[in-house]
Amino acid sequence: MPGTGVNLRGLREHNRALLLGQILRAGGLSRVELAERSGLTQQAVSKIVPELLTTGLLEEQRLPAAGVGKPRTLLRVRPNARYALGAQLDRDELRVLLVDLLGRPLAAEVRPLRAGFTPDHAVSVLAEAAELLVADVDRALVLGMGVGAVGPLDHREGIVRDATNLPGWHEVPLRELLAARTGLPVILDKNTNTAAVAQHWPDGGGAATAVVLVGTGIGVGLFIDGRLYRGPRTNAGEFGHTTLAFDGPRCGCGRRGCVEVLHNAAASTGEAAGLLGIGLADLVQVLDLERVVLAGRAVHAAPDVYREAVEAQLAELLPVPHWQRIRVEVSELGEDVVALGAAAEVLTAFYENPK
């Protein structure tokens, strides 16, 4: 926290968040391990832990002793202490998940959206799905709803600016509309960003990564230097509109020969995946990426075709030396990746300031 002072009360809250986050990421820690990892004294740890046990955010698990000695007691996050909703608002479908405090999906609702759907319609369908999902849990424990939507949008203001290929979606205050309708705090982010968050939940992870979402559009979420890169206007990652052929077919964004329009018009899946790979070679060079994670509906319909074609293009276009290897993977989160990350953004906000 450069440039700001921390009073004693703030320090206590900071340490509580620190310990809870470390227990989450490790999956469970003893009090001794917690002191070692956090750099706090045993005494400080043993002051904060009882608070977290009393409020029900943590639970204890006794493990049998290895050999002689006392049994080990692990502290773990109590999964059903809180819940979050995560949604993916796509051009033809809405997917909403309920997750627990560990970010694990508990239930899902998927609804088709008809062509040309309005913001009002989307809000109604989202609110209905959310209502069904929280029906069996204590509403007071539901932290909020994250929404991964088609951009461009303003993450900070919660406004969909001009969603590409979503007619009628112009300057829509989606966060406010949804919050008013559901009574829940709402976080709005680009679908590519929530996908990148899901891919790095809860560890963060160090490799410079592009999570490439190939669905009704194409975009990337960038996880660089250990954090999500949104850009100053929160619209980084519009990779689908990188020009591959300046005299190519007209794209929905108004330009010609974009990765997205060429990919979608390709004669075969292999050709489409190869075109994606050509675009990704540029992105890898510009950002010095170490890892590419392929995700989204099109990828999951033909995961091997996409991985192999992208790997082949990167190998051909970037004859990289041994110190500059690029890992290409297919996301293991399947069709839930955007909604899971949207829920993870709500959980992240809670872990930063657990109450």
Ligand SMILES: [Zn+2]
């Ligand atoms: Zn375009």
